[in-house]
Amino acid sequence: xxxxxxGFASLPDQIHRKTIKKGFEFTLMVAxxxxxxxxxxxxxxxxxxxxxxxxxxxxxxxxxxxxxxxxRTADIEEMGIKLRLTIVDxxxxxxxxxxxxxxxxxxxYIDVQFKKYFQDESGLHRKSIVDNRVHCCLYFIPPxxxxxxxxxxxxMRKLHKKVNLVPVIGKADSLTTAELSRFKSxxxxxxxxxxxxxxxxxxxxxxxxEAFKKQDKELKDAVPFAVSGSCQxxxxxxxxxxxRIYPWGVVEVESPLHSDLQKLxxxxxxxxxxxxxxxxxxxxxxxxxxACITRLTHNLTIQQPHRERSxxxxxxxxxxxxxxxxxxxxxxxxxxxxxxxxxxxxxxxQHQLQVQQRSRSxxxxxxxxxxxxxxxxxxxxVRL
Ligand SMILES: Nc1nc2c(ncn2[C@@H]2O[C@H](COP(=O)(O)OP(=O)(O)OP(=O)(O)O)[C@@H](O)[C@H]2O)c(=O)[nH]1
Ligand SMILES: [Mg+2]
Numbered sequence: 001x002x003x004x005x006x007g008f009a010s011l012p013d014q015i016h017r018k019t020i021k022k023g024f025e026f027t028l029m030v031a032x033x034x035x036x037x038x039x040x041x042x043x044x045x046x047x048x049x050x051x052x053x054x055x056x057x058x059x060x061x062x063x064x065x066x067x068x069x070x071x072r073t074a075d076i077e078e079m080g081i082k083l084r085l086t087i088v089d090x091x092x093x094x095x096x097x098x099x100x101x102x103x104x105x106x107x108x109y110i111d112v113q114f115k116k117y118f119q120d121e122s123g124l125h126r127k128s129i130v131d132n133r134v135h136c137c138l139y140f141i142p143p144x145x146x147x148x149x150x151x152x153x154x155x156m157r158k159l160h161k162k163v164n165l166v167p168v169i170g171k172a173d174s175l176t177t178a179e180l181s182r183f184k185s186x187x188x189x190x191x192x193x194x195x196x197x198x199x200x201x202x203x204x205x206x207x208x209x210e211a212f213k214k215q216d217k218e219l220k221d222a223v224p225f226a227v228s229g230s231c232q233x234x235x236x237x238x239x240x241x242x243x244r245i246y247p248w249g250v251v252e253v254e255s256p257l258h259s260d261l262q263k264l265x266x267x268x269x270x271x272x273x274x275x276x277x278x279x280x281x282x283x284x285x286x287x288x289x290x291a292c293i294t295r296l297t298h299n300l301t302i303q304q305p306h307r308e309r310s311x312x313x314x315x316x317x318x319x320x321x322x323x324x325x326x327x328x329x330x331x332x333x334x335x336x337x338x339x340x341x342x343x344x345x346x347x348x349x350q351h352q353l354q355v356q357q358r359s360r361s362x363x364x365x366x367x368x369x370x371x372x373x374x375x376x377x378x379x380x381x382v383r384l
Protein backbone atom coordinates (compact mmCIF):
# COMPACT_ATOMS: atom_id res chain seq x y z
CA UNK A 1 0.00 0.00 0.00
CA UNK A 2 1.28 3.40 -0.98
CA UNK A 3 1.09 5.68 2.06
CA UNK A 4 2.68 9.05 2.43
CA UNK A 5 1.94 9.36 6.12
CA UNK A 6 1.96 7.05 9.10
CA GLY A 7 -1.40 8.16 10.48
CA PHE A 8 -0.67 9.63 13.86
CA ALA A 9 -2.01 12.98 12.69
CA SER A 10 -5.44 11.74 13.73
CA LEU A 11 -4.22 11.09 17.28
CA PRO A 12 -5.46 14.36 18.81
CA ASP A 13 -8.90 13.62 17.34
CA GLN A 14 -8.85 10.11 18.75
CA ILE A 15 -7.85 11.33 22.20
CA HIS A 16 -10.43 14.07 21.98
CA ARG A 17 -13.15 11.59 21.00
CA LYS A 18 -12.14 9.22 23.78
CA THR A 19 -12.25 11.99 26.39
CA ILE A 20 -15.60 13.16 25.11
CA LYS A 21 -16.98 9.63 25.29
CA LYS A 22 -15.67 9.16 28.81
CA GLY A 23 -16.83 12.60 29.90
CA PHE A 24 -15.41 15.12 32.33
CA GLU A 25 -15.57 15.37 36.06
CA PHE A 26 -15.63 18.71 37.79
CA THR A 27 -15.89 19.42 41.49
CA LEU A 28 -16.70 22.85 42.89
CA MET A 29 -16.48 23.78 46.56
CA VAL A 30 -17.95 26.86 48.25
CA ALA A 31 -16.50 28.32 51.46
CA UNK A 32 -16.83 31.39 53.63
CA UNK A 33 -18.74 32.99 56.46
CA UNK A 34 -22.23 31.81 57.35
CA UNK A 35 -25.20 33.49 55.70
CA UNK A 36 -23.34 34.95 52.71
CA UNK A 37 -25.51 33.07 50.23
CA UNK A 38 -23.23 30.10 49.39
CA UNK A 39 -25.99 27.50 49.24
CA UNK A 40 -28.30 29.93 47.43
CA UNK A 41 -25.61 30.63 44.85
CA UNK A 42 -24.81 27.02 44.01
CA UNK A 43 -28.50 26.33 43.71
CA UNK A 44 -28.94 29.37 41.49
CA UNK A 45 -25.81 28.73 39.52
CA UNK A 46 -26.05 25.04 38.87
CA UNK A 47 -28.26 22.66 40.70
CA UNK A 48 -31.63 24.25 40.06
CA UNK A 49 -30.79 24.61 36.37
CA UNK A 50 -28.95 21.41 35.96
CA UNK A 51 -31.79 19.46 37.42
CA UNK A 52 -34.35 21.08 35.16
CA UNK A 53 -35.09 17.88 33.24
CA UNK A 54 -35.19 15.77 36.34
CA UNK A 55 -37.85 15.28 38.95
CA UNK A 56 -36.55 17.05 42.01
CA UNK A 57 -38.20 18.57 45.02
CA UNK A 58 -38.81 22.30 44.55
CA UNK A 59 -36.00 24.51 45.88
CA UNK A 60 -37.15 26.72 48.71
CA UNK A 61 -36.17 30.37 48.64
CA UNK A 62 -35.10 30.20 52.28
CA UNK A 63 -32.51 27.48 52.52
CA UNK A 64 -31.61 26.13 55.90
CA UNK A 65 -28.18 26.79 57.40
CA UNK A 66 -25.63 24.28 56.16
CA UNK A 67 -24.34 22.35 59.16
CA UNK A 68 -22.10 19.72 57.55
CA UNK A 69 -20.17 19.27 54.32
CA UNK A 70 -22.78 18.33 51.70
CA UNK A 71 -21.72 16.69 48.47
CA ARG A 72 -24.16 16.59 45.55
CA THR A 73 -23.50 15.22 42.10
CA ALA A 74 -25.34 15.73 38.85
CA ASP A 75 -24.61 13.96 35.55
CA ILE A 76 -25.24 16.35 32.72
CA GLU A 77 -25.06 15.75 28.99
CA GLU A 78 -24.94 18.62 26.56
CA MET A 79 -24.52 18.05 22.81
CA GLY A 80 -23.13 14.59 23.42
CA ILE A 81 -20.60 15.78 25.99
CA LYS A 82 -20.94 14.36 29.45
CA LEU A 83 -20.11 16.30 32.59
CA ARG A 84 -20.26 14.89 36.09
CA LEU A 85 -20.60 17.97 38.27
CA THR A 86 -20.07 17.68 42.00
CA ILE A 87 -20.90 20.52 44.36
CA VAL A 88 -19.33 20.52 47.80
CA ASP A 89 -21.42 22.88 49.92
CA UNK A 90 -19.82 23.61 53.28
CA UNK A 91 -20.99 25.06 56.58
CA UNK A 92 -20.25 28.74 56.95
CA UNK A 93 -18.32 29.95 59.95
CA UNK A 94 -19.20 32.57 62.50
CA UNK A 95 -16.00 33.57 64.31
CA UNK A 96 -12.24 33.08 64.08
CA UNK A 97 -12.16 29.89 66.17
CA UNK A 98 -15.03 28.41 64.27
CA UNK A 99 -13.43 29.38 60.95
CA UNK A 100 -10.19 27.62 61.87
CA UNK A 101 -12.05 24.39 62.61
CA UNK A 102 -14.16 24.62 59.44
CA UNK A 103 -11.18 25.43 57.23
CA UNK A 104 -9.29 22.49 58.68
CA UNK A 105 -12.23 20.27 57.76
CA UNK A 106 -12.24 21.69 54.21
CA UNK A 107 -8.49 21.29 53.89
CA UNK A 108 -8.81 17.68 55.10
CA TYR A 109 -11.59 17.06 52.59
CA ILE A 110 -9.35 18.26 49.75
CA ASP A 111 -6.45 16.11 51.02
CA VAL A 112 -8.62 13.03 51.32
CA GLN A 113 -9.64 13.40 47.66
CA PHE A 114 -5.97 13.80 46.64
CA LYS A 115 -5.04 10.79 48.73
CA LYS A 116 -7.79 8.71 47.14
CA TYR A 117 -6.62 9.71 43.68
CA PHE A 118 -3.00 8.93 44.62
CA GLN A 119 -3.99 5.47 45.81
CA ASP A 120 -6.16 4.82 42.74
CA GLU A 121 -3.39 6.01 40.46
CA SER A 122 -0.92 3.54 41.92
CA GLY A 123 -3.49 0.75 42.06
CA LEU A 124 -4.59 -1.88 39.60
CA HIS A 125 -7.62 -0.08 38.19
CA ARG A 126 -5.87 3.03 36.98
CA LYS A 127 -7.99 3.34 33.88
CA SER A 128 -11.27 3.71 35.71
CA ILE A 129 -10.33 6.30 38.31
CA VAL A 130 -13.16 8.56 39.42
CA ASP A 131 -11.70 12.01 39.86
CA ASN A 132 -13.24 13.59 42.94
CA ARG A 133 -10.47 16.12 43.48
CA VAL A 134 -11.72 19.63 44.18
CA HIS A 135 -11.04 21.65 41.03
CA CYS A 136 -12.17 25.03 42.27
CA CYS A 137 -13.16 26.70 45.53
CA LEU A 138 -15.35 29.80 45.50
CA TYR A 139 -14.39 31.77 48.59
CA PHE A 140 -17.15 34.15 49.72
CA ILE A 141 -16.05 37.57 50.97
CA PRO A 142 -18.68 39.57 52.89
CA PRO A 143 -19.79 42.80 51.16
CA UNK A 144 -19.70 44.77 54.40
CA UNK A 145 -16.50 45.99 56.01
CA UNK A 146 -13.62 47.78 54.36
CA UNK A 147 -11.80 44.86 52.81
CA UNK A 148 -10.60 41.46 53.89
CA UNK A 149 -10.90 40.50 57.54
CA UNK A 150 -8.07 38.59 59.23
CA UNK A 151 -10.42 35.64 59.48
CA UNK A 152 -10.80 35.57 55.69
CA UNK A 153 -7.07 36.03 55.16
CA UNK A 154 -6.33 33.05 57.43
CA UNK A 155 -9.01 30.91 55.81
CA MET A 156 -7.84 31.62 52.27
CA ARG A 157 -4.20 31.07 53.18
CA LYS A 158 -5.15 27.68 54.56
CA LEU A 159 -6.60 26.65 51.21
CA HIS A 160 -4.75 28.59 48.50
CA LYS A 161 -1.98 26.05 47.88
CA LYS A 162 -4.33 23.10 47.67
CA VAL A 163 -7.05 24.32 45.36
CA ASN A 164 -7.82 26.90 42.66
CA LEU A 165 -9.19 29.67 44.84
CA VAL A 166 -11.67 32.03 43.17
CA PRO A 167 -12.71 34.97 45.39
CA VAL A 168 -16.32 36.12 45.14
CA ILE A 169 -18.13 38.94 46.93
CA GLY A 170 -21.39 37.50 48.29
CA LYS A 171 -24.70 39.39 48.53
CA ALA A 172 -23.28 42.00 46.18
CA ASP A 173 -26.72 43.53 45.73
CA SER A 174 -26.09 45.38 48.98
CA LEU A 175 -23.39 47.55 47.36
CA THR A 176 -23.82 50.46 44.96
CA THR A 177 -21.86 50.43 41.68
CA ALA A 178 -19.27 52.87 43.01
CA GLU A 179 -18.92 51.03 46.33
CA LEU A 180 -18.53 47.75 44.50
CA SER A 181 -15.79 49.04 42.27
CA ARG A 182 -13.87 50.46 45.28
CA PHE A 183 -14.39 47.27 47.25
CA LYS A 184 -13.11 45.09 44.39
CA SER A 185 -9.89 47.12 44.10
CA UNK A 186 -9.41 47.01 47.87
CA UNK A 187 -9.86 43.21 47.93
CA UNK A 188 -7.44 42.71 45.02
CA UNK A 189 -4.82 44.89 46.67
CA UNK A 190 -5.15 43.02 49.99
CA UNK A 191 -5.01 39.61 48.33
CA UNK A 192 -1.65 40.71 46.92
CA UNK A 193 -0.52 42.21 50.22
CA UNK A 194 -1.25 39.00 52.15
CA UNK A 195 0.28 36.88 49.38
CA UNK A 196 -2.86 34.89 48.79
CA UNK A 197 -2.60 32.88 45.59
CA UNK A 198 -5.86 33.07 43.74
CA UNK A 199 -6.62 31.20 40.51
CA UNK A 200 -4.59 32.71 37.69
CA UNK A 201 -6.39 32.90 34.39
CA UNK A 202 -4.17 31.65 31.58
CA UNK A 203 -2.96 34.14 29.02
CA UNK A 204 -5.30 34.41 26.08
CA UNK A 205 -3.88 32.90 22.89
CA UNK A 206 -3.00 35.74 20.45
CA UNK A 207 -4.54 33.66 17.63
CA UNK A 208 -7.96 33.69 19.28
CA UNK A 209 -10.68 35.75 17.63
CA GLU A 210 -11.49 39.23 18.88
CA ALA A 211 -14.82 38.23 20.47
CA PHE A 212 -13.10 35.57 22.56
CA LYS A 213 -10.34 37.97 23.60
CA LYS A 214 -12.95 40.50 24.67
CA GLN A 215 -14.84 37.91 26.71
CA ASP A 216 -11.61 36.72 28.31
CA LYS A 217 -10.68 40.27 29.34
CA GLU A 218 -14.14 40.89 30.79
CA LEU A 219 -13.85 37.74 32.89
CA LYS A 220 -10.40 38.67 34.20
CA ASP A 221 -11.56 42.21 35.00
CA ALA A 222 -14.54 40.90 36.96
CA VAL A 223 -12.39 39.22 39.66
CA PRO A 224 -13.41 39.14 42.50
CA PHE A 225 -16.80 38.24 41.05
CA ALA A 226 -19.62 40.16 42.73
CA VAL A 227 -22.57 37.79 42.95
CA SER A 228 -26.16 37.78 44.04
CA GLY A 229 -28.18 34.62 44.20
CA SER A 230 -31.82 33.70 44.35
CA CYS A 231 -33.79 30.53 44.03
CA GLN A 232 -36.96 32.44 43.29
CA UNK A 233 -38.35 32.72 39.77
CA UNK A 234 -40.12 36.04 39.23
CA UNK A 235 -42.44 37.04 36.40
CA UNK A 236 -42.52 40.64 35.23
CA UNK A 237 -44.39 41.66 32.04
CA UNK A 238 -44.54 38.02 30.98
CA UNK A 239 -40.79 37.56 31.32
CA UNK A 240 -39.56 34.96 33.79
CA UNK A 241 -36.22 35.36 35.54
CA UNK A 242 -34.40 34.51 38.72
CA UNK A 243 -34.45 37.48 41.03
CA ARG A 244 -34.86 39.19 44.40
CA ILE A 245 -37.69 41.58 45.21
CA TYR A 246 -36.97 44.68 47.28
CA PRO A 247 -39.28 47.55 48.34
CA TRP A 248 -37.49 49.74 45.79
CA GLY A 249 -37.31 47.29 42.89
CA VAL A 250 -36.08 43.97 41.62
CA VAL A 251 -32.58 42.47 41.29
CA GLU A 252 -32.23 40.22 38.31
CA VAL A 253 -29.40 37.96 39.44
CA GLU A 254 -28.54 36.68 35.99
CA SER A 255 -28.38 40.11 34.40
CA PRO A 256 -24.80 41.29 33.81
CA LEU A 257 -25.95 44.76 34.90
CA HIS A 258 -26.89 43.51 38.35
CA SER A 259 -24.41 40.75 39.15
CA ASP A 260 -21.34 38.87 37.87
CA LEU A 261 -23.20 35.57 38.17
CA GLN A 262 -23.33 34.95 34.40
CA LYS A 263 -19.62 35.68 34.06
CA LEU A 264 -18.79 33.34 36.91
CA UNK A 265 -20.92 30.64 35.41
CA UNK A 266 -19.39 30.90 31.94
CA UNK A 267 -15.90 31.00 33.40
CA UNK A 268 -16.53 27.83 35.38
CA UNK A 269 -18.36 25.81 32.79
CA UNK A 270 -17.77 27.23 29.34
CA UNK A 271 -14.33 28.76 29.20
CA UNK A 272 -12.06 27.66 32.03
CA UNK A 273 -13.27 24.23 33.11
CA UNK A 274 -10.41 22.47 31.34
CA UNK A 275 -7.81 24.86 32.69
CA UNK A 276 -9.14 24.56 36.25
CA UNK A 277 -8.85 20.80 35.90
CA UNK A 278 -5.35 21.06 34.42
CA UNK A 279 -4.10 23.41 37.13
CA UNK A 280 -5.55 21.12 39.80
CA UNK A 281 -3.67 18.19 38.32
CA UNK A 282 -0.42 19.92 37.39
CA UNK A 283 0.01 22.28 40.33
CA UNK A 284 -2.01 21.31 43.40
CA UNK A 285 -2.14 17.54 43.02
CA UNK A 286 1.48 17.46 41.84
CA UNK A 287 2.55 19.32 45.01
CA UNK A 288 0.68 16.77 47.12
CA UNK A 289 2.06 13.83 45.15
CA UNK A 290 5.68 14.97 45.18
CA ALA A 291 5.48 15.73 48.92
CA CYS A 292 4.27 12.15 49.44
CA ILE A 293 7.01 10.67 47.27
CA THR A 294 9.80 12.79 48.78
CA ARG A 295 8.79 11.82 52.28
CA LEU A 296 8.40 8.20 51.28
CA THR A 297 11.88 8.03 49.73
CA HIS A 298 13.40 9.90 52.64
CA ASN A 299 11.85 7.54 55.15
CA LEU A 300 13.01 4.53 53.15
CA THR A 301 16.65 5.69 53.01
CA ILE A 302 16.87 6.28 56.71
CA GLN A 303 14.91 3.17 57.50
CA GLN A 304 17.31 0.48 56.26
CA PRO A 305 20.44 0.51 58.43
CA HIS A 306 19.17 1.76 61.76
CA ARG A 307 15.56 0.93 62.19
CA GLU A 308 15.21 2.23 65.70
CA ARG A 309 17.03 5.48 65.06
CA SER A 310 15.09 6.08 61.88
CA UNK A 311 11.82 5.51 63.67
CA UNK A 312 12.75 8.25 66.10
CA UNK A 313 13.78 10.46 63.22
CA UNK A 314 10.55 9.75 61.38
CA UNK A 315 8.49 10.53 64.45
CA UNK A 316 10.28 13.82 64.89
CA UNK A 317 9.66 14.60 61.22
CA UNK A 318 5.98 14.01 61.74
CA UNK A 319 5.96 16.41 64.67
CA UNK A 320 7.54 19.08 62.49
CA UNK A 321 4.87 18.77 59.82
CA UNK A 322 2.21 21.43 59.53
CA UNK A 323 -1.32 20.36 60.42
CA UNK A 324 -2.64 20.26 56.91
CA UNK A 325 -0.18 17.52 56.04
CA UNK A 326 -2.03 14.98 58.16
CA UNK A 327 -3.60 13.23 55.21
CA UNK A 328 -0.21 13.04 53.51
CA UNK A 329 1.15 11.43 56.69
CA UNK A 330 -1.53 8.82 56.60
CA UNK A 331 -0.86 7.85 53.03
CA UNK A 332 2.88 7.78 53.62
CA UNK A 333 2.58 5.55 56.63
CA UNK A 334 0.28 3.28 54.70
CA UNK A 335 2.72 3.05 51.77
CA UNK A 336 5.61 2.57 54.17
CA UNK A 337 3.78 -0.25 55.81
CA UNK A 338 3.17 -1.93 52.46
CA UNK A 339 6.85 -1.57 51.53
CA UNK A 340 7.93 -2.92 54.90
CA UNK A 341 5.68 -5.96 54.37
CA UNK A 342 7.18 -6.51 50.92
CA UNK A 343 10.69 -6.20 52.31
CA UNK A 344 9.91 -8.75 55.01
CA UNK A 345 8.53 -11.11 52.38
CA UNK A 346 11.63 -10.60 50.26
CA UNK A 347 14.03 -11.29 53.08
CA UNK A 348 12.02 -14.43 53.98
CA UNK A 349 12.34 -15.62 50.40
CA GLN A 350 16.06 -14.84 50.37
CA HIS A 351 16.48 -16.76 53.59
CA GLN A 352 14.62 -19.74 52.15
CA LEU A 353 16.82 -19.66 49.05
CA GLN A 354 19.96 -19.59 51.16
CA VAL A 355 18.73 -22.58 53.20
CA GLN A 356 18.00 -24.49 50.00
CA GLN A 357 21.43 -23.68 48.58
CA ARG A 358 23.14 -24.67 51.81
CA SER A 359 21.34 -27.99 52.00
CA ARG A 360 22.17 -28.65 48.35
CA SER A 361 25.88 -27.99 48.90
CA UNK A 362 25.78 -29.96 52.14
CA UNK A 363 24.30 -32.90 50.20
CA UNK A 364 27.08 -32.64 47.64
CA UNK A 365 29.74 -32.59 50.33
CA UNK A 366 28.15 -35.60 51.97
CA UNK A 367 28.14 -37.44 48.62
CA UNK A 368 31.75 -36.54 48.01
CA UNK A 369 32.63 -37.84 51.43
CA UNK A 370 30.89 -41.15 50.74
CA UNK A 371 32.56 -41.47 47.35
CA UNK A 372 35.94 -40.85 48.92
CA UNK A 373 35.19 -43.54 51.48
CA UNK A 374 34.42 -45.91 48.62
CA UNK A 375 37.65 -44.77 46.92
CA UNK A 376 35.81 -43.42 43.86
CA UNK A 377 36.93 -40.07 42.54
CA UNK A 378 34.76 -37.51 40.73
CA UNK A 379 35.91 -38.57 37.22
CA UNK A 380 34.89 -42.15 37.87
CA UNK A 381 31.59 -40.97 39.18
CA VAL A 382 30.99 -39.28 35.86
CA ARG A 383 31.96 -42.35 33.93
CA LEU A 384 29.63 -44.48 35.99
N1 LIG B 1 -29.44 40.17 49.79
C1 LIG B 1 -29.11 38.95 49.46
N2 LIG B 1 -29.48 37.93 50.23
C2 LIG B 1 -29.13 36.66 49.85
C3 LIG B 1 -28.37 36.41 48.69
N3 LIG B 1 -28.16 35.07 48.59
C4 LIG B 1 -28.78 34.52 49.63
N4 LIG B 1 -29.37 35.46 50.40
C5 LIG B 1 -30.12 35.23 51.63
O1 LIG B 1 -29.20 35.05 52.69
C6 LIG B 1 -29.66 34.03 53.59
C7 LIG B 1 -28.60 32.94 53.76
O2 LIG B 1 -28.39 32.28 52.52
P1 LIG B 1 -27.66 30.86 52.41
O3 LIG B 1 -27.56 30.56 50.98
O4 LIG B 1 -28.31 29.86 53.29
O5 LIG B 1 -26.25 31.24 53.02
P2 LIG B 1 -25.01 30.26 53.32
O6 LIG B 1 -23.80 31.04 53.00
O7 LIG B 1 -25.20 28.98 52.64
O8 LIG B 1 -25.12 30.09 54.89
P3 LIG B 1 -24.53 28.86 55.76
O9 LIG B 1 -25.15 27.60 55.24
O10 LIG B 1 -24.94 29.18 57.15
O11 LIG B 1 -23.07 28.89 55.59
C8 LIG B 1 -30.97 33.52 53.01
O12 LIG B 1 -32.01 34.17 53.67
C9 LIG B 1 -30.92 33.94 51.55
O13 LIG B 1 -32.20 34.19 51.01
C10 LIG B 1 -27.98 37.54 47.90
O14 LIG B 1 -27.31 37.42 46.88
N5 LIG B 1 -28.36 38.77 48.34
MG1 LIG C 1 -25.29 27.05 53.30
